[in-house]
Amino acid sequence: MKRSRIGLLLLIGLIVIATCSSANLMAAAKVLKLAEVHPADYPTAKGDSKFAELVEKYTNGRYKIQCYFNSQLGSENDVVEQTKLGVIEFTRVSTAPVVTVYPEIGVFTMPFIFTSQEHMWKVLNGSIGQHFLDACEKANLVGLGYFEPGSRHFYANKPLNNLASLKGLKIRVQPSPVPVSMVKLLGATPTPIAYGEVYSALQTGVVDGAENNYPSWVSANHYEVAKYLIQDGHQRQPEILVASKKFWNSLSKADQAAVKRAMKEATEYQIKEWNAFEFEALERAKAKGCIVKEANIAEFQAAMAPLYDMPEYKIYKDWIKKIKNTK
Ligand code: GTR
Numbered sequence: 001m002k003r004s005r006i007g008l009l010l011l012i013g014l015i016v017i018a019t020c021s022s023a024n025l026m027a028a029a030k031v032l033k034l035a036e037v038h039p040a041d042y043p044t045a046k047g048d049s050k051f052a053e054l055v056e057k058y059t060n061g062r063y064k065i066q067c068y069f070n071s072q073l074g075s076e077n078d079v080v081e082q083t084k085l086g087v088i089e090f091t092r093v094s095t096a097p098v099v100t101v102y103p104e105i106g107v108f109t110m111p112f113i114f115t116s117q118e119h120m121w122k123v124l125n126g127s128i129g130q131h132f133l134d135a136c137e138k139a140n141l142v143g144l145g146y147f148e149p150g151s152r153h154f155y156a157n158k159p160l161n162n163l164a165s166l167k168g169l170k171i172r173v174q175p176s177p178v179p180v181s182m183v184k185l186l187g188a189t190p191t192p193i194a195y196g197e198v199y200s201a202l203q204t205g206v207v208d209g210a211e212n213n214y215p216s217w218v219s220a221n222h223y224e225v226a227k228y229l230i231q232d233g234h235q236r237q238p239e240i241l242v243a244s245k246k247f248w249n250s251l252s253k254a255d256q257a258a259v260k261r262a263m264k265e266a267t268e269y270q271i272k273e274w275n276a277f278e279f280e281a282l283e284r285a286k287a288k289g290c291i292v293k294e295a296n297i298a299e300f301q302a303a304m305a306p307l308y309d310m311p312e313y314k315i316y317k318d319w320i321k322k323i324k325n326t327k
Pocket of ligand 1: 037044076092093094096174194195211212213216239
């Protein structure tokens, strides 16, 4: 009897210890939010999920990242603002929305600033790329790294044969200065709309066309309602993953290093996923009857060239030179 009572007490003791320590563990696992406009199976969103998986792994489960896909947390401009305020811990966006809180980074949105995918990665992986990640601090953001964006092309619900075909069309653009100026220079009407609303804007005729890379054109079903695409490749806007500075400062140095390591590996993974899907998306669109035309790129470059002399973009001057000189 005495023995079994001691046994029982021991057992209760063990249960109490186990419960307390698992409660401690649970209390330590902090859940963080990451905002993304694309669906979970999009290459960039897969990069986010990889990042989340690796952050959890490298912090031994103390941090878990919940990815909110499909603009669930709001438009890119909204989530950048919320990340700046510390309401959201992480956001993956393209460069254009970051310009609203940190104007200089807009140099990456200039048309034809990068001559190829290789040129862009040379810039991003070098001192210029690092400078722009570090300088996100000015906007209370921490730039963690870049993802592959592909190159952007115009598409519409009317045949696009050349530059002249865009004249007079209403074209959806990202709510950011350069895309607006760029489309005006083509004689079209820029209409800034959040990404999540582009499909219905195209479908209801609020706009005649939009511009984006092949994966967005296909995965957001824009190609169903804007089947004519002209391959002008006017922009490569690096995708960027930023953290809230407020949250970042709450991390230990070791955890900051773990998050950076996770991002580095997630970037390698995202680029592979991107390269595997980019042209598959194009083929998918063609198979569905989309009409894809090669552009006379020189014609588009000439039409957009005046952007480089506009007074509002003079702040990019030195960076443009440095980017062009990166070989
Ligand atoms: C996509 C990009 C998104 C978003 C979108 C847009 O290519 O991945 O982050 O910026 O373009 O046009 O709004």
